[in-house]
Amino acid sequence: xxxxxxxxxQTEPSEQPEQLEHTDERETILQVEQLEKAYTxxxxxxxxxxxxxxxxxxxxxxxxxxxSGSGKTTLLALLGALDTPDSGEIRLHNQxxxxxxxxxxxxxxxxxxxxxxxxxxxxxxxxxLENVMxxxxxxxxxxxxxxxxxxxxxLEQVGLAKRMGHAxxxxxxxxxxxxxIARALINRPNVLLADEPTGTxxxxxxxxxxxxxPGLQRAGSQxxxxxxHDPQVAALADRCIHLxxxxxxxx
Ligand SMILES: Nc1ncnc2c1ncn2[C@@H]1O[C@H](COP(=O)(O)OP(=O)(O)OP(=O)(O)O)[C@@H](O)[C@H]1O
Ligand SMILES: [Mg+2]
Numbered sequence: 001x002x003x004x005x006x007x008x009x010q011t012e013p014s015e016q017p018e019q020l021e022h023t024d025e026r027e028t029i030l031q032v033e034q035l036e037k038a039y040t041x042x043x044x045x046x047x048x049x050x051x052x053x054x055x056x057x058x059x060x061x062x063x064x065x066x067x068s069g070s071g072k073t074t075l076l077a078l079l080g081a082l083d084t085p086d087s088g089e090i091r092l093h094n095q096x097x098x099x100x101x102x103x104x105x106x107x108x109x110x111x112x113x114x115x116x117x118x119x120x121x122x123x124x125x126x127x128x129l130e131n132v133m134x135x136x137x138x139x140x141x142x143x144x145x146x147x148x149x150x151x152x153x154x155l156e157q158v159g160l161a162k163r164m165g166h167a168x169x170x171x172x173x174x175x176x177x178x179x180x181i182a183r184a185l186i187n188r189p190n191v192l193l194a195d196e197p198t199g200t201x202x203x204x205x206x207x208x209x210x211x212x213x214p215g216l217q218r219a220g221s222q223x224x225x226x227x228x229h230d231p232q233v234a235a236l237a238d239r240c241i242h243l244x245x246x247x248x249x250x251x
Contacts, residue, residue, distance in 0.1 A: 028057055029056055030223065031089070032054050034053060034088040034089065035078065035088035035090065036050055049078075058223055059221045061237045062223075062237055062240070064225060064227045065227075066245065073227065076195050076227060080109060080115060118196040122179055127164065127167055128175075129151055131179055132179060132186055150186060174206075174208040177201065177209045196227050199228075210236060
């Protein structure tokens with residue numbers, strides 16, 4: 001069965017239908033067509049994504065749900081040019097993401113995408129401020145803005161004005177994830193890709209993170225694509241895309 005037959009694109013019932021109409025008028029920023037991805041494993045090929053099709057509008061907050069192993073992380077990696085599909089197309093702003101390799105893929109990630117992972121991957125020997133600056137530090141002299149100033153503003157926006165000089169070990173899990181979110185936004189990306197950003201956090205700390213993430217995305221009119229297991233998190237999104245588990249090993 002084609003995955004798009006079971007790819008369940010739902011529009012959440014909205015209390016503000018006028019906002020939904022506005023969403024529909026927005027520009028399509030991301031187009032995914034007939035995406036296929038399999039991994040070679042002992043004994044054959046593990047088909048993870050099959051005939052995946054969807055579009056995302058500029059500024060939308062889309063949740064990607066699906067059980068463990070359904071290919072959510074695989075899909076984010078393809079959208080962010082961290083990996084390449086076997087076939088199919090991914091277009092972001094009409095750029096053919098599926099064709100990007102090497103330096104072109106790295107440039108695309110730096111210019112267009114912000115990543116937030118479940119494990120925060122902060123550099124332990126740097127302060128919060130230095131971690132937020134880190135992705136653009138090698139390009140500092142070529143930037144048309146003050147990197148340190150922008151990093152400070154982002155940390156203020158995620159509520160960490162008083163923690164800028166702290167190393168990750170001196171921050172709570174929720175604070176570390178908020179530093180990681182600020183870091184993901186340092187390049188003002190068109191698309192923010194978040195893979196279970198609250199997955200390792202207790203529910204109260206998760207709320208701290210979820211309070212800042214969609215707000216920042218709306219403020220910067222970024223498009224947010226967030227993988228989540230949590231129905232309460234998915235309910236915050238404008239729309240859910242549900243991936244079914246294919247659990248199929250082919251030759
Ligand atoms: N590099 C790889 N080589 C082989 N198999 C892989 C590889 N990466 C992922 N897989 C397999 O592909 C399937 C999908 O993995 P993926 O990480 O995308 O799932 P997921 O939906 O993100 O799961 P989870 O909710 O547990 O994070 C899994 O069965 C996984 O074991
Ligand atoms: Mg995953």
